Amino acid sequence: MHKKLPTDDVVSAKGIPLASKCCLCDEQAESFNHLFMGCKFFVAVWKMFLDCFGMSWPNIEDLPLLVRWWIRKCKILVLKEPWSMGLVIVADNVWTEKNSRRYGSRFLSPFYVYDKIKRVYQDSKISISDRLPHISDIMCCRRLGLIINPKCPPEPLEIFWCKPPSGWTKLNVDGSSMGNPGRAGIGGVIRNDLGAMIGSFKNFIGIQSNYVAEFQALIVCLLMAKKLRVSSLWIESDSAAVVAVVQARSIPWFVAQQWISLEPFLAFYFLEDFPLF
Ligand SMILES: [Zn+2]
Structure with a gap:
């Protein structure tokens, strides 16, 4: 110009x-x-x-x-x-x-x-x-006066619950804390191969982290399954950390005692030769 x-x-x-x-x-x-x-x-x-x-x-x-x-x-x-x-x-x-x-x-x-x-x-x-x-x-x-683009909301993920195979029992467990650590709760449902509920629980576990809550949910649900004498367990948890640790057979110290008490049940029903740590 x-x-x-x-x-x-x-x-x-x-x-x-x-x-x-x-x-x-x-x-x-x-x-x-x-x-x-x-x-x-x-x-x-x-x-x-x-x-x-x-x-x-x-x-x-x-x-x-x-x-x-x-x-x-x-x-x-x-x-x-x-x-x-x-x-x-x-x-x-x-x-x-x-x-x-x-x-x-x-x-x-x-x-x-x-x-x-x-x-x-x-x-x-x-x-x-x-x-x-x-x-x-x-x-x-x-x-x-420029508008900052808002974050795109994440795509919703559709999840379906499926009945376990014939003769199996499904355990769905979950735990969470408000604040991580914060006020934490656990819950779980046990259903048979027809989808009928045969057991459930929900508990407040005090101030805990998400990880501890998720693990406690698993342990309490396993104790309930043991009490109900169910067989062929199919366990579902939304905690990738808990699933990875169980699959790696490296149980954390804070549930070690409870896991030991479950050892005969787990070894008898679905995990042969299951090393603890
Ligand atoms: Zn001038």
Whole structure:
């Protein structure tokens, strides 16, 4: 836009005589460098815009130098797109205000021009990631009215309960704590191969972690299965950690005593030669 926009200095250079006065500040002759970099009206708008990004006006009155400064700053900013757009949006709005003053009757203050700039950003539908690393970036988005994309909710996972094979008994166990550790509870259901419930339990176990709660749920359900003298156990737990530990046959210390008491039952029914630790 340098030497393309019909600022007074460009028009005068083409041999058209005119008395020049900046419509924005009424203090100096209108030239490209004054209008877009030196005019106190423009600088006031720049300052409000740069303040959103935590920047100060660099006091540059040379367009190539200003563009280089802008590109340098862009490399270190997270909000690159809003920053890159700013150079054109701010200049365009101030140029429009200058023309409104000269050829119309509208006189907006720097504050109102800045408000128009914010509305351009709000209508731009720029996509801002929700993974902004600094609070200053979030504040910048709020000041410019940019919407931060909310996190996409995870896809729901459909889970069906299936009856165990004929002759088998299914144990469904679960445990959780509010706070991890926090107030913890356990529960479980035992069903036969027809899907009929033959046992269930729910207990509050005090302040525990999720892992302890999940393991306690398994142990209590196994103790109940032992008491009911059920055979061919099929155990389902939603705790990957508990499943992995049982499959690796590395029982944690906090349930070791209870596991030992279950050893004859487990070895007899479904785990032959089951080492404890
Ligand atoms: Zn001026």
